[in-house]
Amino acid sequence: MRKGRWTTAAAAVVVMATGTLGAAVPAASAVGQGTPRAAALSCPAGWGSLPKHGADGSQVQRSLTGIRTGRHDCYDRMVFDVPGASGKAPGYDVAYVKTFRQDASGAVIPVSGGAILEIRIHAPSYDPETGTPTYPGRAGKKLPGVDLTGYRTFRDAKFGASFEGVTQVGLGVRARLPFRVLRLPDRIVVDVAHRW
Incomplete structure (x- = not known):
């Protein structure tokens, strides 16, 4: 006792x-x-909210084929599918921005939420050899098949562009919260915490 x-x-x-x-x-x-x-x-800690970058890990350019989301106890998750034969997933740049602007044109794309994460995946949403679309995102529109109803952190997600081999997404979140980026052989994962 x-x-x-x-x-x-x-x-x-x-x-x-x-x-x-x-x-x-x-x-x-x-x-x-x-x-x-x-x-x-x-819950995991120490992610921070500063920009995160990952250099290209593959010698062969692969295409983005899907974007999906999931809810977890401590964070909301967005997954970018970039299948390929072998090697590491492509590079990425993820950072909070004041305004989400479309690559090339600079046009402002409104994204709901208390803060906006700009996610740039170094993979086009089309086949680089044929130009055939591999992901049906349209500039300024919500991500196809992504429903954020009931998420604690995610509020909105808009497709920016796929320009010069880089696909751009604006992710609206509740507030400027900590996030992490995981790079796996066939996908890149962005997790945004529910709280500090």
Whole structure:
């Protein structure tokens, strides 16, 4: 009994000192029972909101074929599908902007939300050899097949352009929140946290 009380007390002090009970601190045992309590949800931290860049990792230019989204406990996710034979996914540039402007023309594209993330994937939305579209995005329009109803962070998503081998998307979010970018062999993932 005495050992369980000390573990609980120590965890309470950590929570009061830091404001959170992180993954580094094990959940306290129930007093007198020896069975662990359900661990509190621990969201990733340290992503920040500064621009993020990734150099091209593939020698062969691949095309964007799809954009999809998903909801998670700690963040909302947008996935850019860029399938290919081998190697790393293409490069990317992701940053908060005051105004979303279409590449080449500079035309302003309105995007709803408290902040706008401009996402630039170094892959065209067409086949570079034939010019045949591989993704049906249209300048200034909502992303085809993407419904953001019920998302905690995402508010709006508009297609900007596919110009000189780079596809541009404007993602409206609730506020300027931390985000991360993951590059996998066949896709690039952008996660935006629900809170700081």
